[in-house]
Amino acid sequence: MNKKAVVAGHICLDITPTFPQQASKNLHDILSPGSLTNVGPADIHTGGAVANTGLAMKILGADVTLAGKIGNDAFGDMIESITGKYGASYGLIRSAGDFTSYSIVISVPGVDRIFLHDPGANDTFCAGDIPMDAVKEASLFHFGYPPIMKHIYENDGSELVSIMRMVQEAGAATSLDMCFVDPDSESGHVNWSRILSDVLPYVDIFVPSAEELMFMLERERFEQIRRDHPDEDLTSIMSIEEDIRPLGDKCLKMGAKIVLIKCGQPGLYYCTKDEISIAQISPKLELDSAKWSSKYGFEKSFVPEQVLSGTGAGDTSVAAFLTAMLRGYGIEDCVRYAAATGACCVTAYDALGGLKSFEKIDEMIADGWKKTE
Numbered sequence: 157m158n159k160k161a162v163v164a165g166h167i168c169l170d171i172t173p174t175f176p177q178q179a180s181k182n183l184h185d186i187l188s189p190g191s192l193t194n195v196g197p198a199d200i201h202t203g204g205a206v207a208n209t210g211l212a213m214k215i216l217g218a219d220v221t222l223a224g225k226i227g228n229d230a231f232g233d234m235i236e237s238i239t240g241k242y243g244a245s246y247g248l249i250r251s252a253g254d255f256t257s258y259s260i261v262i263s264v265p266g267v268d269r270i271f272l273h274d275p276g277a278n279d280t281f282c283a284g285d286i287p288m289d290a291v292k293e294a295s296l297f298h299f300g301y302p303p304i305m306k307h308i309y310e311n312d313g314s315e316l317v318s319i320m321r322m323v324q325e326a327g328a329a330t331s332l333d334m335c336f337v338d339p340d341s342e343s344g345h346v347n348w349s350r351i352l353s354d355v356l357p358y359v360d361i362f363v364p365s366a367e368e369l370m371f372m373l374e375r376e377r378f379e380q381i382r383r384d385h386p387d388e389d390l391t392s393i394m395s396i397e398e399d400i401r402p403l404g405d406k407c408l409k410m411g412a413k414i415v416l417i418k419c420g421q422p423g424l425y426y427c428t429k430d431e432i433s434i435a436q437i438s439p440k441l442e443l444d445s446a447k448w449s450s451k452y453g454f455e456k457s458f459v460p461e462q463v464l465s466g467t468g469a470g471d472t473s474v475a476a477f478l479t480a481m482l483r484g485y486g487i488e489d490c491v492r493y494a495a496a497t498g499a500c501c502v503t504a505y506d507a508l509g510g511l512k513s514f515e516k517i518d519e520m521i522a523d524g525w526k527k528t529e
Contacts, residue, residue, distance in 0.1 A: 205300020468507020
């Protein structure tokens with residue numbers, strides 16, 4: 157595989173205290189004021205789309221340049237050291253005037269993750285930080301996490317639109333991932349429907365999660381489901397036909413050509429535009445437009461060997477999807493590798509420790525790897 161990729165956007169340091177498997181499922185028992193909770197050693201690793209998706213693509217065999225912004229501080233040194241182990245630190249920008257972004261990830265067994273996050277240098281990332289020399293040599297450009305990058309989402313996402321238009325005009329296929337929006341944050345008051353309407357005409361491959369997409373495009377429906385089911389995983393409530401498929405269709409109508417919606421534990425939904433639209437994607441990607449056009453389907457998740465943390469599962473699924481695409485696989489195979497990689501990811505506390513090669517995944521599937529019911 158000689159096609160190159162650039163992965164840009166949000167990067168941070170994730171600090172995850174480890175909890176024993178028998179930990180209480182009641183967060184009030186663990187995080188009550190004045191209490192002391194014994195935990196295991198902290199798992200410290202890179203996070204965000206640049207690290208999770210970009211490094212996963214490198215592990216899976218893709219030729220990737222990372223484009224993220226970090227500070228000249230201790231956390232920045234740690235990120236540079238970790239990415240350096242993969243030969244990928246050269247694309248990072250060390251900004252003397254910024255602090256490095258970090259997250260405290262509370263991942264208690266049996267409880268959905270809680271993130272305490274400082275966006276740091278990600279808030280000042282802009283179009284001028286995109287390595288255009290690398291982009292011009294790339295077949296694929298992937299950008300991740302605009303909702304937690306202030307300069308990217310402010311002014312109705314004008315900077316994001318500029319980036320995706322600029323990259324597409326430079327000849328690379330474009331891919332965009334989102335992340336969940338805190339309704340009470342500044343980003344939560346942005347008109348995301350308008351931003352998507354403006355940017356998706358410049359996005360070839362759109363890979364959001366179902367929850368964040370419903371928040372952005374069907375806010376009233378999202379809030380209704382959240383009110384009716386406050387403690388349940390939204391993806392277990394959403395209907396493929398009534399909720400997910402209409403969201404995918406909206407994204408196609410807004411301009412995206414290939415849509416992959418991450419639906420959490422249930423699996424992945426995908427849909428694509430007609431053959432003429434698919435043929436407009438950069439020829440550097442070498443997609444067979446006849447085999448990629450007018451596709452709709454749902455790929456169930458594989459059953460993981462164990463579940464330690466869901467951190468990075470969506471990002472690594474995207475990494476597998478894009479890497480398989482760069483290898484020339486058809487959409488059904490790309491989605492299958494994405495689902496399998498997500499199931500591998502959750503077996504480790506970090507996003508990368510559980511990953512397996514496509515060849516190993518093929519062996520596991522051939523040996524009867526079960527899917528979720």
